[in-house]
Amino acid sequence: MSEPILKVENLNRYFGALHATRNVSFEIMEGEVRAIIGPNGAGKSTLMDLITNRTVPSSGKVLFRGDDITGLSPDKIVHKGMTKCFQISKLFTSLTVYENVQIARIEMNKKTFSLFPVHDRYLKEEVKRYLSLVGLESKMNEVAAYLSYGDQRRLDIAIALAMDPKLLILDEPAAGVAREEAYTLMQLIRKLAEERNMTIIFIEHDMDIVFNYADVISVLRDGELIASGTPEEIKENQYVQEAYLGG
Ligand code: ADP
Ligand code: MG
Secondary structure, three states, X not given: OOOEEEEEEEEEEEEXXXXXXXXXXXEEEOOOEEEEEOOOOOOHHHXXXXXXXXXXXXEEEXXXXXXXXXXXXXXXXXXXXXXXXXXXXXXXXXXXHHHHHHHHHHHHHHHHOOOOOOOHHHHHHHHHHHHHHOOOHHHOOOEHHHOOHHHHHHHHHHHHHOOOOOEEEEEOOOOOOOHHHHHHHHHHHHHHHHHOOOEEEEEOOOHHHHHHHOOEEEEEEOOEEEEEEOHHHHHOOHHHHHHHOOO
């Protein structure tokens, strides 16, 4: 039996009078691929920001790998094994693919091996390993700005993987890429989850992708979690039918 890696308990967040997250509670099992769906403004991104503590909850708790991480700095949360994929806008576009991952890895190693600086050759092997996981090893000397959008997404994922996450959070990983590339990216994400026993949470609008790649789907509406279930269960949900599947 797998354990819940993440537990969210009665989370609330107000922005002034706006109740953006309404008493949300759920659990995610280790190794699970969870999709979060809901219309624009439903509170999906806010919920992810609360889980990673980029936004402070008005009330409620986040438990990760058995520890209460509510209020822990985003930096410490990364070191506990939870990484939210950086947006592409965070890439160092004038640096190479290799250098982008190297920076992330140096930051990680600094905190892990602060007394013993990591040997250059070891670092190089590490960086190459992360790049090969996403299929970018052959492009490691290319400047990030000149990559295709899909490859920038891959680089984004390689940087996140360089943080050695147990839980990886992706906000619309397939947004803006062609359908075929979106499927390739999602296959890569699923494969990483399976091979590395990584848990994934992804926000996604494309229902084909959601129904094909999620183990469990959670539906947010007006800040409230209105349903969670397998793709088969969620397909039967009345709200999902009306909002997404044309009644
Ligand atoms: P989603 O990601 O589902 O589209 P968001 O989580 O971005 O939704 O937003 C949920 C609601 O909270 C929206 O009404 C949005 O305008 C509001 N909101 C999000 N962030 C802030 C903020 N920093 N200040 C004020 N309102 C915000
Ligand atoms: Mg959003």
